[in-house]
Amino acid sequence: xxxxxxxxxxxxxxxxxxxxxxxxxxxxxxxxxxxxxxxxxxxxxxxxxxxxxxxxxxxxxxxxxxxxxxxxxxxxxxxxxxxxxxxxxxxxxxxxxxxxxxxxxxxxxxxxxxxxxxxxxxxx
Numbered sequence: 549x550x551x552x553x554x555x556x557x558x559x560x561x562x563x564x565x566x567x568x569x570x571x572x573x574x575x576x577x578x579x580x581x582x583x584x585x586x587x588x589x590x591x592x593x594x595x596x597x598x599x600x601x602x603x604x605x606x607x608x609x610x611x612x613x614x615x616x617x618x619x620x621x622x623x624x625x626x627x628x629x630x631x632x633x634x635x636x637x638x639x640x641x642x643x644x645x646x647x648x649x650x651x652x653x654x655x656x657x658x659x660x661x662x663x664x665x666x667x668x669x670x671x672x
Contacts, residue, residue: 549569553565569584578624580625582623
């Protein structure tokens, strides 16, 4: 598992860890039930606080991407297809909201956006 921390980005470190592990789980780079690095080892490898790493793992567990076995560590949770779908729908809604705001800022009509979406979906 590869995690790269960018100290210059405005994104909190725990969120960078969360997003990178989540992305690797979703893309099947790590397998179901595969053990994750221990919180202490990951913190040591990344040269960050154990508290920061724990927060990232807590968020991943809360969102159903990993599970913890007492005394054994954290593992990749079985994929919850409905949860993944909901996460993707949320992201799509966020991107569409941003697109609508950009369109409004340059006085683009909704029909123009729909046409752009049709053209892009035919291309890709």
